[in-house]
Amino acid sequence: MSLKIAVLLGTKRTGRLSEHAAKFVAEVGTSFKDVEITFVDPKSFDFPDEGEEVKDPKYTAIVDESDAFFIVTPEYNHGYPSTLKRMLDSEYNNYNKKPVAIAGVSDGPWGGVRAIEQVATVVKTLGLVVLKKDLHFPDVDKLFNDRGELLDNEFRERTKKIYKELIWMAKTLKWGRENLELEK
Numbered sequence: 001m002s003l004k005i006a007v008l009l010g011t012k013r014t015g016r017l018s019e020h021a022a023k024f025v026a027e028v029g030t031s032f033k034d035v036e037i038t039f040v041d042p043k044s045f046d047f048p049d050e051g052e053e054v055k056d057p058k059y060t061a062i063v064d065e066s067d068a069f070f071i072v073t074p075e076y077n078h079g080y081p082s083t084l085k086r087m088l089d090s091e092y093n094n095y096n097k098k099p100v101a102i103a104g105v106s107d108g109p110w111g112g113v114r115a116i117e118q119v120a121t122v123v124k125t126l127g128l129v130v131l132k133k134d135l136h137f138p139d140v141d142k143l144f145n146d147r148g149e150l151l152d153n154e155f156r157e158r159t160k161k162i163y164k165e166l167i168w169m170a171k172t173l174k175w176g177r178e179n180l181e182l183e184k
């Protein structure tokens with residue numbers, strides 16, 4: 001079964017270091033057989049701020065076609081960026097009964113743990129199924145060099161482990177969506 005996984009970067013901040021972490025997560029995803037990764041950079045999308053039209057059709061198509069999501073978000077003042085909320089809120093039904101993994105990023109020791117907790121609450125409302133385990137990128141300013149290369153290889157194994165669970169969930173839920181009717 002081939003799967004499509006969208007890696008969502010949570011911030012547009014100039015100089016964002018989470019971009020290194022998100023690109024690393026995307027790269028690890030490409031090492032899995034039969035998995036196609038789409039990297040979603042919020043800078044490449046246009047979500048209107050007001051009015052009835054809240055979607056960017058490009059993002060709608062990605063969410064519709066994806067079987068799973070991997071959110072990589074920095075922590076801003078113990079929360080997650082409004083950019084990520086705006087992007088997530090632009091869709092609804094297309095997320096339903098699909099799994100999501102969450103990675104937090106910070107330049108401190110906690111690896112965005114408080115942002116992750118908040119994202120987990122919100123994505124449940126969107127019908128996404130959150131993995132039990134999260135991924136943390138603490139001290140991100142020391143974890144990657146200026147070219148965005150990872151300096152601690154342990155993170156590769158940790159990231160692969162999360163992907164293995166995400167892929168299992170994605171296959172299981174995809175089969176369920178395609179084969180099982182929900183009793184009314």
Ligand SMILES: Cc1cc2nc3c(=O)[nH]c(=O)nc-3n(C[C@H](O)[C@H](O)[C@H](O)COP(=O)(O)O)c2cc1C
Nearest residue numbers: 013015016017018074075076077078105106107108
């Ligand atoms: C507005 C703002 C608020 C922040 N608040 C926190 C915080 O609550 N906890 C934390 O660990 N780091 C915080 N940071 C630092 C980030 O962890 C740091 O910028 C890191 O590089 C990840 O974010 P980035 O992708 O924007 O670079 C904050 C950074 C910004 C710009």
